[in-house]
Amino acid sequence: MKKVTLFFVSLMLVIFMIACKSNEKITIITPSGSAQLSILHLQNETSSYDVTQVDGPSALQSAFGSKSHDVILAPTNLGAKLYNLNNTTYRLLASVVFGNYYLVTKNQNIKDFNDLNGNDVLLFGENSTSDYVCKYLFSKNQVHPIISYVNSVLLARNALIEDNNKVVLLAEPQVSLVKEKIDNLTIIDLQVLYEEATNNTSYPQASVFVKDNLPESKINKIKKDLADSIKRTNENASQAADIAVSLNLGFPKSVLLSAIPLSNLGYKTGSDAKIVIEEYFNILAEFDENVVGGKLPDDDFYI
Numbered sequence: 001m002k003k004v005t006l007f008f009v010s011l012m013l014v015i016f017m018i019a020c021k022s023n024e025k026i027t028i029i030t031p032s033g034s035a036q037l038s039i040l041h042l043q044n045e046t047s048s049y050d051v052t053q054v055d056g057p058s059a060l061q062s063a064f065g066s067k068s069h070d071v072i073l074a075p076t077n078l079g080a081k082l083y084n085l086n087n088t089t090y091r092l093l094a095s096v097v098f099g100n101y102y103l104v105t106k107n108q109n110i111k112d113f114n115d116l117n118g119n120d121v122l123l124f125g126e127n128s129t130s131d132y133v134c135k136y137l138f139s140k141n142q143v144h145p146i147i148s149y150v151n152s153v154l155l156a157r158n159a160l161i162e163d164n165n166k167v168v169l170l171a172e173p174q175v176s177l178v179k180e181k182i183d184n185l186t187i188i189d190l191q192v193l194y195e196e197a198t199n200n201t202s203y204p205q206a207s208v209f210v211k212d213n214l215p216e217s218k219i220n221k222i223k224k225d226l227a228d229s230i231k232r233t234n235e236n237a238s239q240a241a242d243i244a245v246s247l248n249l250g251f252p253k254s255v256l257l258s259a260i261p262l263s264n265l266g267y268k269t270g271s272d273a274k275i276v277i278e279e280y281f282n283i284l285a286e287f288d289e290n291v292v293g294g295k296l297p298d299d300d301f302y303i
Contacts, residue, residue: 025050026218029063030073032249034172034263035206037256038096039073040243041229048221053249064088070214071222076207076277077129077284077292083301084293091212092270093219093303094226095204095277099191100172100263101130107165110186113141113193121145121167124156130169132287133203137190140197173251176258191264202264203280204273210303219303227267234265270302277302 028043028051030036036043036053043051052069054060060074064082072079072090082088103113103121110119116138123131126149138145145167150156153171157178160168170178179185191202208226210219233240241256251259268276281292289295 026071026222027069028052028071028073029054029060029069031055031057031060031206034097034100034259034265035073036249037233037240037244037260037263038206038208038230038265039226040240040247041232042225043247044243045225048225064090064209067211070211070218072209073206074209075129076204077281079207079209080277080281080297080301081291081293083297084295089212090209091303092273092277092297092301093208093210093222094270095207095268095273096226096230096265097204097206098264098266099194099202099205100175101133101190101205102170102172102175102262103134103167103188103190104160104170104175104178105165105167105186106160106163106182106184107167107186108184110167113137113143113188116143116145116167119145119167120165121147121169122150122156122159123147123169124150124153127288129205129284129291130171132284132291133190133194134169135287136283137193137197141193172263173255173259175262176255177251179258180255198279198283200279201276203283204268204277207270207273207277223269230265230267233260237261274302 026049028039028049030039030051030053032053032055039051042049057078060072060078063069063072067089076095079090079092110116123134125131150159153174156168156170157174159166160178175187194202210222237257237260240260241253244256245253278296281296284291
């Protein structure tokens with residue numbers, strides 16, 4: 001009798017542990033900025049998701065290596081690079097940001113992209129994807145500016161505020177932030193130029209990566225919730241901005257109302273986005289193949 005009782009106690013304990021494990025929150029790490037806007041409704045659902053916000057790529061790279069989170073939002077090329085170099089266990093679930101780069105200036109003599117010939121253009125992140133996207137578009141349009149660099153988008157923003165003539169590369173939400181502070185800006189949309197140059201949709205700048213050993217039920221939940229979050233954010237920017245303010249993302253509602261549509265949020269599964277991702281990677285690899293890990297990732301990279 002005691003053996004039977006012990007067996008059932010052990011069985012119930014195992015079932016309890018499995019149930020607890022299946023009900024654990026899904027952990028997500030995200031950079032601040034447009035990528036985080038794509039998961040606002042997930043981040044707001046604290047019963048299911050535990051979201052960590054970080055600044056800069058080093059924390060994201062560490063997360064890939066340590067496997068510290070179930071889900072990583074990151075530049076699409078970073079996920080591919082680490083997959084190719086380190087055989088990481090993270091696979092691309094979906095692309096969610098389709099370009100958020102803009103060239104901005106207070107110089108009233110500059111009205112469009114062709115006016116950049118011979119003018120000073122300040123880019124952030126030399127030998128990064130933003131640098132290569134700009135250089136690709138300069139080359140395709142035969143535009144020859146004088147390029148200089150700073151290390152971060154915040155330094156680029158400060159340079160724009162201080163210099164009336166310089167053209168500066170910015171990313172959302174910083175574009176919307178300076179729009180609120182400075183009148184009569186010229187803003188050149190690089191996403192439109194990319195579409196014109198490639199005859200394709202804009203570049204899949206940021207994507208969502210998941211551990212390949214994550215249970216299928218959780219992967220399906222993330223897919224559904226992510227697609228729903230992006231749809232709701234695009235359809236009701238005011239509600240999304242209120243959520244972002246409540247989550248202390250660091251921007252006022254007025255800035256977020258502008259930044260959300262300019263962030264080009266979308267949802268395209270890894271398998272559906274593969275063609276545009278590979279085209280984007282081939283463009284980046286023209287400048288440095290190491291930016292994607294020396295080769296295109298294989299089919300197993302895409303979910």
